[in-house]
Amino acid sequence: MSTETTTAKVAKKEKEALFSAKRMKLITDPLNDNNPVTVQVLGICSALAITVQVKPSLFMFGGVLFVVTLGNVIVSLIRNLIPSRVRIIAQLVIVAALVIIVDLLLKAYAYDMSKQLSVFVGLIITNCIVMGRLEAFAMGNKWWPSLLDGVGNALGYGILLVLVASVREIFGSGTWLGFQVIPQAVYDMGYVNNGLMILPPMALIVVGLIIWIQRAKNTKLIEAN
Amino acid sequence: MELVNIFVKSIFVENMIFAYFLGMCSYLAVSKKVKTALGLGMAVIFVLGFTVPINYILENYLLKEGALKWLSPEFASVDLSFLSFLMFIAVVAAFVQLVEMAVEKFSPSLYASLGIFLPLIAVNCSILGGALFMQQRDYPTLAHATVFGLGSGVGWMFAIVFIAAIREKIRYSHIPAPLRGLGIAFILTGLMGIAFMSFMGIKL
Numbered sequence: 001m002s003t004e005t006t007t008a009k010v011a012k013k014e015k016e017a018l019f020s021a022k023r024m025k026l027i028t029d030p031l032n033d034n035n036p037v038t039v040q041v042l043g044i045c046s047a048l049a050i051t052v053q054v055k056p057s058l059f060m061f062g063g064v065l066f067v068v069t070l071g072n073v074i075v076s077l078i079r080n081l082i083p084s085r086v087r088i089i090a091q092l093v094i095v096a097a098l099v100i101i102v103d104l105l106l107k108a109y110a111y112d113m114s115k116q117l118s119v120f121v122g123l124i125i126t127n128c129i130v131m132g133r134l135e136a137f138a139m140g141n142k143w144w145p146s147l148l149d150g151v152g153n154a155l156g157y158g159i160l161l162v163l164v165a166s167v168r169e170i171f172g173s174g175t176w177l178g179f180q181v182i183p184q185a186v187y188d189m190g191y192v193n194n195g196l197m198i199l200p201p202m203a204l205i206v207v208g209l210i211i212w213i214q215r216a217k218n219t220k221l222i223e224a225n
Numbered sequence: 226m227e228l229v230n231i232f233v234k235s236i237f238v239e240n241m242i243f244a245y246f247l248g249m250c251s252y253l254a255v256s257k258k259v260k261t262a263l264g265l266g267m268a269v270i271f272v273l274g275f276t277v278p279i280n281y282i283l284e285n286y287l288l289k290e291g292a293l294k295w296l297s298p299e300f301a302s303v304d305l306s307f308l309s310f311l312m313f314i315a316v317v318a319a320f321v322q323l324v325e326m327a328v329e330k331f332s333p334s335l336y337a338s339l340g341i342f343l344p345l346i347a348v349n350c351s352i353l354g355g356a357l358f359m360q361q362r363d364y365p366t367l368a369h370a371t372v373f374g375l376g377s378g379v380g381w382m383f384a385i386v387f388i389a390a391i392r393e394k395i396r397y398s399h400i401p402a403p404l405r406g407l408g409i410a411f412i413l414t415g416l417m418g419i420a421f422m423s424f425m426g427i428k429l
Contacts, residue, residue, distance in 0.1 A: 089315070092318050
C-alpha cells in the first residue's frame with residue numbers, strides 16, 4: 001500500500017519488464033507486510049511442527065518453495081480450462097502430484113530428513129499457503145506473476161520458519177544448524193539448555209512473540225479489537 | 226481396552242492441535258465465537274470419523290505392499306504406496322463434497338449450522354494428517370483406525386472450543402496493541418499446549 005509511492009520512481013514506462021517494480025513487489029510483499037504466516041495466517045500447521053531445528057525447516061522451505069512455485073505456474077497456465085465447480089479438487093490433484101515428487105526426492109537423496117519430517121511432507125498438500133495462493137492468485141493471473149508470487153510467499157514462509165527454528169535450536173540445544181553456538185565455557189559456568197524450547201508448545205509462543213515484534217514495528221498490521 | 230487407550234491418547238496426549246499443530250489455520254480463523262467453533266469441531270469429528278476408516282481400507286487393500294494379494298497372488302509384490310497422498314486427499318475432498326450435498330438435501334437445519342464449514346474442512350490439515358498418521362502407525366484393525374479418527378476429532382474440537390471460550394473472555398482485557406488478535410491467540414495456544422502436556426504418559 002504505502003510502498004507504492006516509494007517504488008513508483010523505479011517503475012519505468014516500458015512494457016512491463018520481467019522484473020518491474022510492480023512484479024518485484026510480488027516477491028517482497030510477502031516477506032513482511034503480507035507475510036503468509038504472521039499476517040495471512042496460512043501454513044501454520046507445518047511452520048510449527050518442524051521447527052525444533054534449523055535443518056528440517058530448511059528442507060521444509062525447499063519443499064514448499066518447489067510446490068508453491070510450480071503449482072502456481074501450472075494452475076495459472078490451465079486456469080481457463082478448469083471448471084470452477086471442481087477447481088478445488090483439480091488444484092488438490094496438482095498439488096498432491098507435486099508433493100509426491102518432493103516426497104520421493106527426499107526419500108531418495110535425504111532419507112534421514114524424510115524420516116524426521118515424516119507426515120509433514122505429505123501435509124504440504126494441505127498447507128494453506130499452497131491452496132491459498134493457488135486460489136487467491138494463480139486462478140486470476142498469468143504464469144510469470146504467479147511464479148513470482150509463489151517464490152515470494154515461499155520465501156516469506158521460509159524466513160519465518162528459519163527464524164523460529166533458530167530461536168528454538170539456539171536456546172533449546174545450544175546449536176545452530178548443528179554447529180555449537182553457545183561456547184563450552186558458558187556451560188562450564190552453569191548455563192543449562194532450556195529444555196522447554198524443544199517442546200512443541202514453545203513454537204507457538206515463539207511465533208506469538210515474533211508477531212508481537214513485527215507488529216510493534218509495523219503498526220499498520222495491528223488488529224482492531 | 227486397547228481401543229479406549231487409543232481414544233484417550235488421541236484426545237489428550239497426542240492432541241492434533243497441541244502436539245502436532247494440525248488444522249491450525251481454521252483453528253485460528255474460526256475461534257472467535259464458541260458457537261461457530263463448536264460447529265466446526267463437530268464437522269471435523271464427523272469427517273475424521275469417516276475418512277480415516279475409508280483411507281485405512283484403501284491403504285490395506287490397495288496401496289500397501291502386497292495389499293493387492295486378494296486380487297491375485299501375482300500382485301503380491303506390487304507397492305502402490307507412493308500414490309497414497311493422492312488417494313487420501315482425493316478421498317477427503319470427495320467425501321467432504323458428498324457430505325455437503327447430502328446434508329444440504331436431507332437436513333437443511335444441520336446444513337445451516339454446519340454446512341458453511343464443510344468446504345473449509347477439505348483443506349484442514351488435521352483430516353489429511355489423521356490419514357497419514359494412521360498410515361504411519363499401522364493400526365492392526367479397522368476398529369483401531371476408526372477410534373483413532375474419532376478421538377483425534379474430539380481432541381481437535383476440545384481445543385478449538387477451549388480457545389474460543391478464552392478468546393471471548395479476553396475481548397475485554399487490556400492486551401498490548403501489537404499482540405491483539407493473532408499474537409495473543411498463539412501465545413494462549415502455547416500455554417494451553419503446556420497444560421495439555423501434563424497428560425503425557427497417561428495409560429488406561
